[in-house]
Amino acid sequence: MSSVAVIDYGMGNLHSIAKALQHADSRVDVQVTADASVIRAADRVVFPGVGAMRDCMQALNDTGLSAVIRESAQSKPFLGICLGMQALLTDSEENDGIACLNLFPGHVRRFTDHLHDAGGNILKIPHMGWNQVKQVEHPLWQHIPDQSRFYFVHSYYAVPDDARHSVATADYPQAFTCALAKDNVFAVQFHPEKSQTVGLQLLQNFLNWDGNV
């Protein structure tokens, strides 16, 4: 039986992600854990997170989990979600500037206030709701139609230095990167665990993924 560790570092509710993974594949052993040895032993790792980047990085440093996150990101299929995606970049402008894990060179920026759509309507921050995701070829998009809608809720977004790391974009109103990938790491800004059928498909793809592109 394959196992997946959902990293629990106190940033948000992990009930949904654990349930969704289990729903995506009932044979998988899902463990929500803060134990580095369990994370090390797992076949796959999910790095979730909601909230503020300052709290996120502080929690990772306090728990000493950043080391095992780096290690996992180099050795097995690894999925970052929301704040767990943003934390993989070099730094974030949230909370007056926070150094992050630097697994993807690049920055995390805030959406500008007073954005408008083409019809002149104000675009609200956070970017909240179901937006279309434009894919760049990757095994994790298998069986998911291009431009499917996923559920987002965030005010900051990733700007990777290397455009080849961007494997999906969404428009708000400009295109921004909403999925990153490099080798065995895949990370998404939206919430697959809250994105109904397409979200569950993405999680299932992740649970079937061997980490090769």
Added chain:
Amino acid sequence: MSLAKRIIPCLDVDNGRVVKGVKFVDIRDAGDPVEIARRYDREGADEITFLDITATHDNRDTIVHVVEQVASEVFIPLTVGGGVRVLEDIRRMLNAGADKVGINSAAVFNPEFVKQAAEKFGSQCIVVAIDAKKVSQAGEAERWEIFTHGGRKPTGINAVEWAVKMKDYGAGEILLTSMDRDGTKSGFDLALTRAISEAVSIPVIASGGVGNLDHLADGIIHGKADAVLAASIFHFAEYSIEQAKRHLQSRGIEVRL
């Protein structure tokens, strides 16, 4: 193409059973919230909101079990409101699988609570529910105030100013209910919805008064709402969520189908 406007069915839950939340009809039609949530999910609801109207404190656990059960099989955002007064209430709802928590009267009695909640759990999960009623007379510039106790008690607080303050205190979203329209099936208070939506930079969910599908579309087009919430028109299967979405689409609104 971009962000879709959201349709959010709302379930009023009393002691673990769904009851009709319309004040002018006295029928209390019970239903199983898990069953109904499943149906809404199948029909394409963008989120589901549970409003716990259980009166006694002892029975508050029932809503936690409902959320737990729904969150185990319905994978869309879930919001829970009603009776949220202390940080521990929020933690319990989030741990049960809720994604957002609605704060209503507790925000009015203690605005700092919203600030603490947003700092503790993040703005993304804090929805401030605003119950507003028109207080201006005919001929005057329109003005709305916050009311508590199901619309019975005026607070003297200006609704638009209150919405801005709640945003500044860390609310991630506003659930706006017109107490004049709630239960009337005559449509949203569009002027109120628009005034609030244009005053704050966070998303606004319009609520109170939906009687038909055009009301939903009007809330988005004329009220500038980011999402629309309704209970009875979906609850009694007058319309399915999918029908509602197709109708919005026919009026040029972007939806998730």
